[in-house]
Amino acid sequence: MTTYLALALGLLATAASAQPGQPLYQNRQAPTEARVQDLLARMTTEEKVGQLSTLLGWEMYQKDGQRVSASAAYTKVVDERHIGALWATLRADPWTKKTLRTGLNPRQAAEATNALQRYAVEHTRLHIPLLLAEECPHGHMAIGTTVFPTSIGQSSTWDPALIQRMAAAIATEARVQGAHIGYGPVLDLAREPRWSRVEETYGEDPVLNSQMGVAMVQGFQGASLKSGSNIVSTLKHFTAYGVPEGGHNGGSISTGPRELFQSYLPPFRAAVQAGAQSVMTAYNSIDGVPCSANSFLLTDVLRQRWGFQGFTVSDLGSISGLAGNHHVAATAPEAAALALNAGLDDDLSGYGYDKELLAALEQKLVAPEVLDRAVGRVLRVKFEMGLFENPYVDPAKAAKLVRTPAHVQLARQVAQESIVLLKNENNLLPLTKTLQRIAVIGPNADNMYNQLGDYTAPQPESNVVTVLEGIRAKVPATTQVVYAKGCAIRDTASANIAEAVAAARGAQVAVVVLGGSSARDFKTEYQSTGAATVTAAAGGQVISDMESGEGYDRASLDLLGKQLALLQAVVATGTPVVAVFVKGRPLNLNWPAAHVPALLDAWYPGQEGGHAVADVLFGDYNPAGRLPISVPKSVGQLPVYYNAKRPVTHGYVEMDNKPLYSFGHGLSYSQFAYSDLQASATESQGAVRVSVRFKVKNTSPRAGDEVAQLYLSDDVSSVVTPARQLKKFQRLSLQAGEQREVAFELTAEDLMLLNGSLKWVVEPGTFTLFLGASSEDIRLKTQVKVAQGVENVAR
Known part of the structure; x- marks a missing residue:
């Protein structure tokens, strides 16, 4: 009751301070939630449904010489469908049919997004600005931007601080051109190398993925989304998308809840805890339930357990895919209802909701309050980014800040470290x-x-x-x-x-x-x-070089x-x-x-x-x-990922069971020695901490970097656990002959497991710690003992 009273008093105060005749939602001094509710109360059902449509954006501008303006196609969808967002407006590739000649340079891109925003703000009844989303996994996918290594290379740096700097550079380049949302990072575990999208991931390990994902979110979003140089981070793809049966992109997944929570969900949870404001659903189903209609994932886990406050968005066409691909809905309105009721807020495509959602509302498949919930989540981001006050960008600033010498040098550093x-x-x-x-x-x-x-x-x-x-x-x-x-x-x-x-x-x-x-x-x-390539031998068949990239799965x-x-x-x-x-x-x-x-x-x-x-x-x-x-x-x-569950695999008739090169492997022109390992466990009521210290010395005459890695084994556990799991790592720069002490601290979250009752616990017993240069190159080993354990680890 106290909370509602405070909110009511706040609304009265802000309403009193607003300009005469000014709607509350246009008052920048009003609390965000008050502005959201005020705007929702003024919207028609059609306007609300329109706010949930994110259309493909590259046809929404027209370019005449050096002049850029909104296209007739754009004004039509704004006027008739009340759309709330565009995706990939600045994207250029063969699919969009935008080339260096027909696409936009950074200055023109800023002019184009300003033109689109101007029409949305000045020619609509409620003056609601657009959200503009762009692909940003290894650079903003637009002409003239900096191109960094793909994500699998980024994670090969094992340097989250560097990746955060890279993400901040990408965010700046996107935001100054008018973008507000960056699609990325991709947090799928890649345990199936035949799958076409391995390059977009951070690899096979949940801890490394988590650290890289947090770095990307923090770099993208910065301290404030109103900064003019930061963007919303959209996490992809929720979830377990990277292990499809047979390597088939978008294929079904049959993992159980324990593996889901212990392996596939932790990177997403870490990124949500880091403040990510958007999550994209995956194309696949999990145990027969499509991710785009999975209320357990989208509502129970994401919002109720993790406290996610942002908005969810479908992958392109995945809402209509509930009927056309998964066949869990008989009609398009039923598919729209399944998705929205499950907690999927925004439609990337514009044809999954739109008239189909209006039909679902008319058929009473969706309650009005469910619609308001989804629309409110999208509007909340627009308010928190300050778009109602500052919807435009400076074209001169875009020309100056995209692909700067500093960003090019940063791209070189990320490539070097990768x-x-x-x-x-x-x-x-x-x-x-x-x-x-x-x-x-x-x-x-x-x-x-x-x-x-x-x-x-x-x-x-x-x-x-x-x-x-x-x-x-x-x-x-x-x-x-x-x-x-x-x-x-x-x-x-x-x-x-x-x-x-x-x-x-x-x-x-x-x-x-x-x-x-x-x-x-x-x-x-x-x-x-x-076309994928443009030349071939005279009279010969054109054969693309492509053997990887989305859809190019391998046998x-x-x-x-x-x-x-x-x-x-x-x-x-x-x-x-x-x-x-x-x-x-x-x-x-x-x-x-x-x-x-x-x-x-x-x-x-x-x-x-x-x-x-x-x-x-x-x-x-x-x-x-x-x-x-x-x-x-x-x-x-396959699968050959290093942290498979026990029992340890055995060899085949033709070969052994080991990979050619193991997770964490990598050599240097320097040599490093590990020594003086000390580890001790400290327990208190409901908590446990393990302090780990050791020394790393560059024993060569050449300066170099070493990546020290800490792996853990729960020696005896009530449920089956991996024989070895990465828990901590640190990239060290050491001069010739230099020695440094490295300190890691493990907490209950590092030691816990999901027990037979699906509760997170730290069980009493011994844990083996492995320190070394890779999952196979172990230099030091010791055991620690936990006497009491921890019940119901806070999570």
Whole structure:
């Protein structure tokens, strides 16, 4: 009662201070909740339903020369459908048919979003501004922005502070162009490398995913969404989307509640606790219930247990998919009702709710208060971002703050830290800059789009540095750098392996750049049709390089096309070989691991990837990236993630049970020693803490980074637990000979499990701690004992 009385008094006070005739919702001094309720009371049902429609935005502006304005299509949907948001308005790619010529530069983008906002604010009855959402996983997916490494590379840095800085840069570039929401981070655990979207994830581990997700949320949202340089973070995809059966994108999931809560939900919970204001549902179903109609997830877990205060949004078309794909609704209005009643607020597509939701309301499938609840959540974000007071942006500021030199340098740093040195036999790396002749070979050596990943806008060639260009910029002008493509990623008809062999034979070292591609080629206007590539041999069939990226699921993980044959032919020359892999998912590296002395994994390293790879090859940067996902020897081993539950797997007839490279693996040009491990447990009423201290020393004559990793095993537990689970990690920069003490503290949340009654508890008993450089490279080990345990861990 006291709370309601205070709210009523607040409403009276703010109403008294408002300008005469000014609606309460337009009073910036009024409490947000009061403004939301006042506006809801003034809206028609049609206006409310319109606020829940997020339409595809790239057709909503028109460009005439240098002039940008709202399109007739836009004014029509505002006038007739009262829409509340747009998605991907500034996106450019073959799907949108926006190219460097037909799309918008940052200044024009700001002018376009201003034009859209102006019409929404000035030509609608209630003057409600738009929310503009954009794709922002590794840079704002718009022309002229900075392109960072994809998420799998970001997590390979094991450096959340760096990723937070990156996210803040992305947020600034998006917000100054008029965007308010960034779709990202993707928090799906990637335990199925055949799945097409591994590159968009942070890998297979819930703790690493959680830390990276928190960093992205904090970088995106900053201290205030009214800052003019921050955006709402939309978490994707809620939930368990990254482990589809057979690797089929959007496929069903059959996990149980314990695994759901112990593995798949923790990254989302951590990001929600960090303040994330938006959550996107996944396409898949879990145990037969589609995520876009799952009230247990969207209401019980997300809101009642976690206290989420933002709004939820569907993935594109997933509401209509309840009828068309999952067949859990007979009609489109029934699908709309299922989603809204479950707690799905916003419709990304504009055709899942709209007239179908109006029909559901007319058929009394949805109560008016349920509609108000969803609309209120969307309006609340608009108020909290200050859009009713400041809906516009400064085009001059957009031109100045997008893709700044500082952001380009940051992209290079993220790429440097993301590179994983998998193998370095006989210290072939780093290379000396006194080499007289270097062969640079392979389909990814000089293909700028192949190193950028999916969800990337078209780029001027001057904005992207390829590996070939990075090497040429690194060595003296007197060094002869010979390039031969050798083959494509997938096309087997246009290979010229003989040229590559000739280049390797005459060189002192051959750098062979292989892997995969999630790229569509934007070099010509032909690409605006949406084709994945634009050229092919005369009379031949066009074969896209793409083997990764959304929808490109794999049956095998082998290097495609003639890539392995190319590598084998170059190795056969006897010239020392360094293999660099530019790709979006783990691939079969068995032959390279056995026959090539040095291997680098660069993932998709972004626009500065060529510089970063060259920095590592020549020792100007000492690599310290670590794998966020295990690399299998065969698809027959899958799943092969490191923290599988007991019992420990055994070998096969054909091979052992171990991955080729384990989670956390990564080498350096320096060596590090671990010592002096001390661990002790302290218990009090309802709490337990384990203090862990140890020392790490750089024993080499070269400065470098080490990533210290702490894994935990619950030795005897009432339910089955993983044999080893990452709990803490820290990336350390150590000078030559420097030693540093590292301190970790484990709490009940690190030690707990979900018991047979589905309660979070810390059970009495012993826990084994493993300290080392990877999940397999353990340097120190000890046990701690918990005597009393903790019942009902607060969570």
